[in-house]
Amino acid sequence: MAMVRRSVRLRDKVILKAPTHDTPNNCRKRVKENIAGSDSDDDNEPTIRRARKKYKKSHSKPKATRTQGLLGRLAHDVPLEVVFEIFYLLNPGDLLRLARTSRDLRRILMNKTSEIIWRTARKNVKDLPPLPHDLNEPQYADLLYESYCQFCHEHKKRCDVHWSFRIRCCKKCALKTFPPLIKFLSKQPAAYRYLDVLPTGGVIVSDNQDYCMMESVGNNEIAEQFRAEFEMLRTSKARREWISRKQEEAQVTREHCRMFAKWLDKRLWERKHGRQDVC
Ligand SMILES: [Zn+2]
Structure with a gap:
């Protein structure tokens, strides 16, 4: 009876802990440690396999073709020069939205070497004042084009940008904060x-x-x-x-x-x- 209780405890431990480790090696090591404390390898083999499978599932790289949609595939498969040419035609708000659509697009757009894309996009907006000295391009675009309150994080009909504070917020939060x-x-x-x-x-x-x-x-x-x-x-x-x-x-x-x-x-x-x- 005691053996059964220990096996159940061990099973819970393996299932709960294995997927949270940083690397597959750590996962294997921890699982091995748990195995060493058990009474029977055979009892726990399916449990360990489940833990490994769960770990792999949670840490595997998503396939661009199935999980990221058309824009993800664009960033993944199309030559970078072509992607850049498309970006040059957009405005900073478009770039912000694109950066949220896939990991690849975000990696491209938030890279420091992509600053020229943001600069070009900003210049596509007629007469827009230049980039403030203390903001970078994505920060400027975020203040300009986003619509949620940076305090309560709600999308409100009216969210004002307080440029002197570099903050965008709703009226309620502004009155409460400033x-x-x-x-x-x-x-x-x-x-x-x-x-x-x-x-x-x-x-x-x-x-x-x-x-x-x-x-x-x-x-x-x-x-x-x-x-x-x-x-x-x-x-x-x-x-x-x-x-x-x-x-x-x-x-x-x-x-x-x-x-x-x-x-x-x-x-x-x-x-x-x-x-x-x-x-
Ligand atoms: Zn608010």
Whole structure:
């Protein structure tokens, strides 16, 4: 009776643990260890085979022809130069969506050497402001073309990009996350709180047919990063230089925000009047 109980325990152990190992070798080693503790090899042979089969199934490379569809096969079978030529005709939103369709396409598009594809795609979008200095191409495309809130991860009808914070979120999360500017600034280090060092933004608090009311806000997470950087500096000269550098960066970011707001207004106007043929 005792032997039966041990075999059942062993079986559970093999089935549960084998598929989670990193390599087939580890799998075999663990299975062997379990076998060594058993009373009968014959009792457990089918169980071990099942564990190995399960392991192989969970770690095998999917076949491109059966599991990845047409786009997966395109990335897998068509010469890379041809795939690139197709990519050059797209916009960054198309590239983002393509990168999610298969592992091969993602590997191609997210490779650093594919930056030219993203750059070309960005230039296919009429008058789009240039890539911000602190974002890479896929990050810029993600902010621009995705529609889910980066806080609650829900797809909302209206998700605004807060360019000064590099965040896209819904109104509810924005109101919950970003503190009102006056209160926010009062908690920042006196050395730079009013020196236009910290990025600030605006959140729509009321929006109807007649008017749109916005509130100026800050971002606590960014402020904490700034404070940590500032406090690491030990000399007043280093701190002055840091403030000066951050002011310049904030100025560049503000300028980009203005360019983007102008571009978006124009795009919405063109869409409204049926004059938009790109993007
Ligand atoms: Zn949200």
